Amino acid sequence: MNLEKAILIAGTAHQGQVDKAGAPYILHPLRVMFSCKTQEEQICGVLHDVIEDTYVTLDDLRKEGFSETIITAIDALTKRSGETYEEFINRILLSPIACQVKLADLRDNMDLTRLSQANKADYARVKKYQSAMDKIKGFLEVHS
Template identity: 40%
Template structure:
């Protein structure tokens, strides 16, 4: 299996020059997602690092496989990749069919929902995204174990622990 540090380098190069909605270098987002998945092993760390690469860069699944990314990691990345024309809610529902992809999307959602990130957005956008991410959690969280969700949110966005307590 390709070492995680090589996958991190690949993600860093692929997202070079990109910024998230808050203007932060995009690599920080994928690294935060990967950090939340570290307790689940290298496969999910790699998937976290690469979770947006097909959607947001010129990379394809075939190129990832050719670069030595494990097949299962590429499958997870494909599972969480938004397909043009597919409604977001439909994508979230589809993701729950793959337990490992569900964990990646939970980590992604947790980081996207972090209060420090949200605070940097205009109020209207912040409220719209907060509602979108809450609705996604209502679908994603029932598809994973409470222990796994708690493990991820403790690392990525501890503010969600209160919502988790209310959810179950």
């Protein structure tokens, strides 16, 4: 496991991307990473959007030497084309690491203080994220 390598890959892959507030996008995966406890979770946290939002593939991460545990969690954290949000969240439940990373991701995404002004769509998104967070937390309580 190499957290430094994961940070470098994410920084390069997200270069030039900005978030809804216009800030460098890489700040989001870094905040998610810092919210995670274990090194595996931190690696997945910083890489959680690279497959969905950049040119990086799971095979690229394999070639970089990341473990299948990491690859499986990152795959679970990647929403597939045509997949509903509920199906996506249900797939995350199959990976304990992905569950922890998604909770950190949701917490960061629900922080509207980064936006200069929140609108109806932002509040609707927070409601959807809260529902997903409740589902993941409930699952973890039962299966811990």
